[in-house]
Amino acid sequence: MRGHVEEFLKEKDIPYRSGVSAATLSTFRIGGVCDVATPVCLQQLMELTTYCAYHDHAYRIIGRGSNLLFGDDRIEALLIKTDLLDAAEIGAGYALVQCGCSLPRLARKVAALGYADLAFAVGIPGSVGGAVYMNAGALGKEFSSLVTWVEVYDPLRREIRTYFNKELNYSYRNSRFQSGNEVVLRASLRLELITKKDEILDVMRLNIKKRASSQPLEMPSVGSAFRRPAPDIAIGKLLDDLGLKGLRRGGAAISEKHAGFIVNLGGATARDVKELTVAVQKIVEEKTGIHLIPEFQEIT
Numbered sequence: 001m002r003g004h005v006e007e008f009l010k011e012k013d014i015p016y017r018s019g020v021s022a023a024t025l026s027t028f029r030i031g032g033v034c035d036v037a038t039p040v041c042l043q044q045l046m047e048l049t050t051y052c053a054y055h056d057h058a059y060r061i062i063g064r065g066s067n068l069l070f071g072d073d074r075i076e077a078l079l080i081k082t083d084l085l086d087a088a089e090i091g092a093g094y095a096l097v098q099c100g101c102s103l104p105r106l107a108r109k110v111a112a113l114g115y116a117d118l119a120f121a122v123g124i125p126g127s128v129g130g131a132v133y134m135n136a137g138a139l140g141k142e143f144s145s146l147v148t149w150v151e152v153y154d155p156l157r158r159e160i161r162t163y164f165n166k167e168l169n170y171s172y173r174n175s176r177f178q179s180g181n182e183v184v185l186r187a188s189l190r191l192e193l194i195t196k197k198d199e200i201l202d203v204m205r206l207n208i209k210k211r212a213s214s215q216p217l218e219m220p221s222v223g224s225a226f227r228r229p230a231p232d233i234a235i236g237k238l239l240d241d242l243g244l245k246g247l248r249r250g251g252a253a254i255s256e257k258h259a260g261f262i263v264n265l266g267g268a269t270a271r272d273v274k275e276l277t278v279a280v281q282k283i284v285e286e287k288t289g290i291h292l293i294p295e296f297q298e299i300t
């Protein structure tokens, strides 16, 4: 990290660590050495991103790291992790949540108050910021269906803005944030599915059980490695039908349990994952004409 950035972090009392293994920050358990800052409030997050933007120091916001592939070499960008920004206010029909709030924790919190709206997300190991950015989804539901508005920060213009759902350009695993540099600060979610608490907890338990039996949760991964090419094509079935389970490059392999997952068998590198991704894309394109797009985000 450049000296002046470190000075700034010290001056603003923003917790940071230098020379950390990025592998510890991603559910893939892959990545070179990095520097990571963990703001304790939204003000620190805004000040730090503006400082970096104005001093031309690369940075990336990260949530729970459950959709990230870090590069093998030193990560030049300062990673700004949102874990500690996890306040959630839940009222009648809404939840107002900070970007770092964990989705499974939020799903349980709203369930305890009798709302089933987030039951689909209980097995998605990400943050609210990551879910807003990725439009995370499961069981036929997408995060976008809950979002009323999102508060964001533009570090270059030093501006806080609010976007309503329609302005967020949501589509399958996509949002306006994937083509810009706005930082998601908070989201307001609509809660309307009022159900008995026990019933919601049962649905969530079943959801988690199904995932554990069908997905390789015991191995490091980032969930589904590829975006679904069309609404009616399940990526796991497509790759399974093509016989790709077990296909391997170095320490990375197509899971034997769920062909949609690339798993780290131990010691996988980003290079292994990328080689495997390209190999899968090539086979699928040759055999079906379909071009697959990775779902994970790369940070090098």
Ligand SMILES: Cc1cc2nc3c(=O)[nH]c(=O)nc-3n(C[C@H](O)[C@H](O)[C@H](O)COP(=O)(O)OP(=O)(O)OC[C@H]3O[C@@H](n4cnc5c(N)ncnc54)[C@H](O)[C@@H]3O)c2cc1C
Binding pocket: 027, 060, 061, 062, 063, 064, 065, 066, 067, 068, 082, 099, 100, 123, 124, 125, 126, 127, 128, 129, 130, 131, 132, 133, 134, 135, 136, 137, 138, 177, 182, 183, 184, 185, 217, 221, 222, 223, 224, 297
């Ligand atoms: C076992 C497993 C199962 C999974 N199952 C699902 C599933 O069912 N459905 C699904 O959709 N996904 C699934 N995922 C993928 C992942 O959990 C989601 O994409 C999740 O939304 C990512 O959130 P995150 O906080 O981990 O984001 P990260 O991986 O940390 O970041 C993802 C992207 O979001 C950006 N970002 C994060 N926070 C902010 C912010 N505050 N402001 C601006 N940008 C931000 C990052 O820069 C990055 O580009 C799964 C992953 C795993 C490991």
